[in-house]
Structures are given as C-alpha cells and as structure tokens.
Amino acid sequence: MRASDVLTIGQLAARTGLSVSAIRFYEEKGLVHPIRNAGNQRRFLRADLRRLSFVLIAQQLGFTVREIAEELAALPKDRAPSLADWQRSSTRFLAEVDRRIASLQRLRNNLNGCIGCGCLSLDKCALYNPQDTAAELGPGPRVLKSVELA
Known part of the structure; x- marks a missing residue:
C-alpha cells in the first residue's frame, strides 16, 4: 500500500470537517476501521472519506449512530464501496426516509x-x-x- 493510499487522522479530519475526537468516536462505534502503521498510528483508507460523509448525511436525516453502523457493516471495509454497494444502502435508507416523510406529512396535516x-x-x-x-x-x-x- 502506498503512502498516498492512506490518510492520517488529521488529514481525514481536515477533509471531512470532523474533529479528531469525533473520528475516534466513530472508530469506537465501528463506523470506520483504521489500520495501524509500525508506529501504531492510525491510518485511514481514502474510502473512509465516503464512509464518514455517509455518516454525516445519515445523521442529518435523523438516523442514529447504531442504525448507521448497522448499514455500514454491510459495506466492504477494505475497499471503497462500489456503486452497487451504495445503491443497496441508499435503497434501504430511502425506504426509511419515505416513511418519516409520510409521518411528518400526517403530523403537518393534523397539527x-x-x-x-x-x-x-x-x-x-x-x-x-x-x-x-x-x-x-x-x-x-x-x-x-x-x-x-x-
């Protein structure tokens, strides 16, 4: 693996806009899986940029960290998810988003x-x-x- 294939936690923080402590929290919850170098420092695959971006979007949609972790567990950890991988995830999330929209519309109509x-x-x-x-x-x-x- 080349050095350009991985990111330090600081580089990942700069690219995602997350704090280092937030990335460590997401690691603890199993949302990202860094590898360790010979000096025991975390190194993240570039695919972790997409995983964390997915986390941020899913949280904005109201999904819990547990729900997000369950969905990300279905994605490959050792490579960037393919278009088909993302489509499977988005299909499951879209069904839940549609359910929530319908619930909010009922609330709006009856409020x-x-x-x-x-x-x-x-x-x-x-x-x-x-x-x-x-x-x-x-x-x-x-x-x-x-x-x-x-």
Whole structure:
C-alpha cells in the first residue's frame, strides 16, 4: 500500500470537517476501521472519506449512530464501496426516509386540528377522539402516535 493510499487522522479530519475526537468516536462505534502503521498510528483508507460523509448525511436525516453502523457493516471495509454497494444502502435508507416523510406529512396535516392528546377541548376532538377513547391507548398524543406507527 502506498503512502498516498492512506490518510492520517488529521488529514481525514481536515477533509471531512470532523474533529479528531469525533473520528475516534466513530472508530469506537465501528463506523470506520483504521489500520495501524509500525508506529501504531492510525491510518485511514481514502474510502473512509465516503464512509464518514455517509455518516454525516445519515445523521442529518435523523438516523442514529447504531442504525448507521448497522448499514455500514454491510459495506466492504477494505475497499471503497462500489456503486452497487451504495445503491443497496441508499435503497434501504430511502425506504426509511419515505416513511418519516409520510409521518411528518400526517403530523403537518393534523397539527392545526387535533394532535390526539385526548383532551376533548377542541370541537374537532369529537371527530378524532370520541368519548376520549384514545385514553385507553395510554398517555400523550396517542392518535398521531398510533397513525405514525401504522
């Protein structure tokens, strides 16, 4: 492996905009897998630039580090992911993004009316929650939560 094939943690930080401590955190969580040189210093493959970029985007979309780690575990660790590798990952993530968008749209469409709290204080509550049946489902905004989970 040539020296130009790998990056120091400082170089990776500069290229990704992440702090060195953030990169170490992601390493601890299994999102990147550096190799160690003879002096026991971390060296990262150039493919780790894409892995960390994926992490940053996925976090902006609301995915947890655990969810991201599970997805990255399906990608090769020893080489840059191929287009087919990324397409498989993006297909799985897109399905979840679509589910979240639909949930947010339902929330937006119902926010001015009823949030399903079971309060019966609005005239429309009789439509969404007659006889306070949502109370049987538990505390909080049960109507929208049950729609979101459906």
